[in-house]
Amino acid sequence: MKILAVEDDALTLALLVSSLAEAGHDVEQAGDGHTGLRLACEAAHDVAIVDRMLPGIDGLELVRRLRATGVQTPVLFLTTMGGISDRVDGLEAGGDDYLVKPFAFAELLARVNALARRPPLGRIETVLDAAGIEMDLIRRRVSRAGRVVDLQPREFSLLEFLMRNAGQLVTRRQLLESVWGFHFDPKTNIVETHMSRLRAKLNGNGERDPIETVRGAGYVFHAQIP
Template sequence: MSDIHANADSKTDGRPGAARGLSPTPAPRILIVEDEAALSMLLAYNLEAEGFVVDRVERGDEAEIRLSETMPDLVILDWMLPGVSGLEICRRMRAREATRSLPVIMLTARGEESERVRGLSIGADDYVVKPFSVPELMARVRSLLRRARPDRVAAVLSAGDLELDRQNWRVRRTGRDVHLGPTEFRLLEHLMERPGRVFSRAQLLDSVWGLSAEIDERTVDVHVGRLRKALTAPGERDPIRTVRGAGYSFDETFGKGPGASDRTP
C-alpha cells in the first residue's frame, strides 16, 4: 500500500507518454496569461493534473518578458489584460521569428463572430469564449499540441496488451476493439497518462467531468465499473486498481509481468 501512495506523488508519472513504458518525454510547458486569479489557478490545477508544466503571469508586459526568458510549448492568452492586451501580444508574437509558430489559444468574453474572426486573423490558433468547459479546453490544448509539437505529446498510450489511440478515439486490447463511451475513454486516458498515481473520486470528477459538474462522487464508481467491464474479458487482468479509502489508479505493473491485479469490486 505504501508503494502505491509513493507513486501517487511521483511527478514523472504525470508526463505525457509515460504509459508507453519508455523513457518519458519532457513534459510540455504551458504559459497562462490571465489576470483573473481564480481562473488562472483553475487552469493551472487542471493542466498540472494532466502532466503539463505550467507558468502563470497576469499582465501582457510580463508575458513578453517571460517569453523572452523561457519558451513554452503553448500559450493560453486572455484577450483583455493590463499592461498590453492579449490581442497585441499575439500580434507581436506572430511578428517575431522565435514565436511565429508558437500555438496560442485565446480566452475571451467576446463571443461575437466579428471578434472571433479578429482574434483568429491576428494569429490565434484557437478561440475559447468564457465561460467554458475545462475538459473541453484541456482537449483543445492536447489537440493543438499534437498538431504543432507531435514529439511532445504521445498520440498513443500503451501498456501491456492495451492501447489507447487519442487521435482516432480508439481503444484496443489483445487485437480486439474495446468500445467505450466518451466519459469512459477520457477516464481511461487520464489514468493511463499517470500509471500508479492514485486519484480520489473528487480529483477524477474535476479532471474528467470538470469542476462545474454537479454530479455525485459515486458516479465515478459507476463509470469505473463500466470501464472495467469493457476492458476486461474473462481470464484477463484488470488494469484498474481500487485503493481503499483513496480512489483509483492505473496499475503501474500492468504488462510488466505475471500476477493478478488488486481488483476490488
C-alpha cells in the same frame, strides 16, 4: 509553477499576483498587450492568464501572435466578455480555457492547475501501451490482447487519463476536472458509474483488472499486472 498574468486593471492584476504568489507560484506581470507578448516570448511559462481587453494589442491578437511564433504556453482568458461567440473567438485564437469576471479565485486556481498538467504538445504520444492494453489516440481505438474494446467517448477519455498517469494515484476530483471538465463536485456517482462500465469492457474476457480502487482516495492504473 511560473505564471504570466497580463491584465490592464491594476486592482485585478494585484489580486492575481498576490493570490497566486500566496499559493506558491512565481508570477510575472504585464499591464498591456505588447509587454505581455514580449514577456511570453522571452521566457517559458507554465500558464499565461490573459485579459481580452488590453491596451496596445488585445488579448486575442496577443495569443494569435504567440501561436504564430510557435509559443504553446497554455492560455486562460480572463474577461468580462462572457457570450458564446466571445468564448468561441477566444478558443479559436489559440486560448485553452476561458473564465468570465467576476470570478472565484479557487476556480481560477483549479483551472490554472488543470492547464499546467497538460503534457507539452511536442511530447504528446499518439499510442499508449500498458497492461496489455493499446490505445490509439488518432484512430480512437482501444484493444486488449488483440480484442477490440468498444468504448464510449467519456470512457475513452477516462482510460486515457488513467493510462497517462499509470502507477500514480488519481483522485475523484482530478477525474472530474480532467475528464468531465467539472471544477466542482456534482454530488453524483458519475465517476463510479463510468469506472464500472470501463472495467467491465476492459476485463470482458476474464482478464485481470489493471485498475485498483484505493478506498477513500481514488484509483491507480497498473502498467504491469502481477
